[in-house]
Amino acid sequence: QVQLQESGPGLVKPSQTLSLTCTVSGGSISSGGYYWSWIRQHPGKGLEWIGYIYYSGNTYYNSSLKSRVTISVDTSKNQFSLKLSSVTAADTAVYYCARDVVSYGSVDYWGQGTLVTVSS
Amino acid sequence: SSELTQDPAVSVALGQTVRITCQGDSLRSYYASWFQQKPGQAPVLVIYHRDNRPSGIPDRFSGSSSGNTASLTITGAQAEDEADYYCNSRDSSGNHRVFGGGTRLTVL
Numbered sequence: 001q002v003q004l005q006e007s008g009p010g011l012v013k014p015s016q017t018l019s020l021t022c023t024v025s026g027g028s029i030s031s032g033g034y035y036w037s038w039i040r041q042h043p044g045k046g047l048e049w050i051g052y053i054y055y056s057g058n059t060y061y062n063s064s065l066k067s068r069v070t071i072s073v074d075t076s077k078n079q080f081s082l083k084l085s086s087v088t089a090a091d092t093a094v095y096y097c098a099r100d101v102v103s104y105g106s107v108d109y110w111g112q113g114t115l116v117t118v119s120s
Numbered sequence: 121s122s123e124l125t126q127d128p129a130v131s132v133a134l135g136q137t138v139r140i141t142c143q144g145d146s147l148r149s150y151y152a153s154w155f156q157q158k159p160g161q162a163p164v165l166v167i168y169h170r171d172n173r174p175s176g177i178p179d180r181f182s183g184s185s186s187g188n189t190a191s192l193t194i195t196g197a198q199a200e201d202e203a204d205y206y207c208n209s210r211d212s213s214g215n216h217r218v219f220g221g222g223t224r225l226t227v228l
Contacts, residue, residue: 037217047155047163047206049217060215096162100217104169105210106153107217110162 002027004097004111012091012118018084022097022111029078030055035100036080037107038071040093048093052100053080087118124152124207124220131226132197140192142207142220150210152190154183157204157222166205167192194225202227 008020022036029036035052042048051061053071061069070083084091094115098107124144132138142152151170155163165174167183170190180195190209194201207220 039219046222047208047219049208049219052217062216101168104153104172105151105217106165106168106208107155107163108165108168108174110164113162 002099002109004109006095006097006111006114010115010117012087012116013120014088014118015086018087018091018116020082020095022080024078029073030075033102035102036073037098037100038082039096039098042093089118092118124209124218126207126220126223129224131228133228134199135196137193137195138197140205140223142190143188145188146209146212147185147188147190152185152207152209154192155206155208163206197227199227201225
């Protein structure tokens with residue numbers, strides 16, 4: 001069974017860059033057929049899709065975040081990463097990594113999520 | 121439009137049937153999936169590709185779609201079904217994902 005685990009700082013200062021990594025186990029990022037996704041959830045709010053990457057490196061981003069987001073993949077480590085630049089308090093959220101099945105048009109597996117707080 | 125609209129809250133009596141809906145223009149072209157989220161937990165996929173259930177999801181959960189509306193139906197709601205439910209689909213470009221705002225289900 002595929003498992004995903006987010007890692008990274010839980011506290012980021014305003015104007016800095018938020019960086020998270022997702023480590024995938026139980027399956028290969030390079031196997032194809034999946035998008036590797038980042039999704040966030042502001043405290044007490046709904047889910048917001050940030051973007052995803054295919055193992056080949058093709059990326060798709062939420063248009064509202066596109067200017068600040070970079071998602072990359074490291075197939076040798078079976079990891080993918082999120083960078084969100086110029087963060088503000090509005091970026092405080094639980095960040096989830098997830099596997100999105102191309103043929104389903106849907107996420108099937110989620111990481112447990114990690115809370116990132118933006119504060120000085 | 122890239123928006124999916126859900127009712128913020130719905131309630132159902134224990135053992136009764138409830139339908140949770142999701143509306144959006146992109147649903148005319150793309151299937152919806154549905155997630156259940158309980159407090160402090162990651163979402164769980166309960167329906168994908170309109171009406172398919174992943175392994176381990178009870179058969180009281182079903183999905184359907186008509187026009188610009190997707191629906192999640194719980195037939196014989198149980199206390200453990202009390203949760204937030206989110207619909208998810210592609211946007212009109214087909215390349216991006218979009219979530220509905222979520223529906224909080226209360227089982228009375």
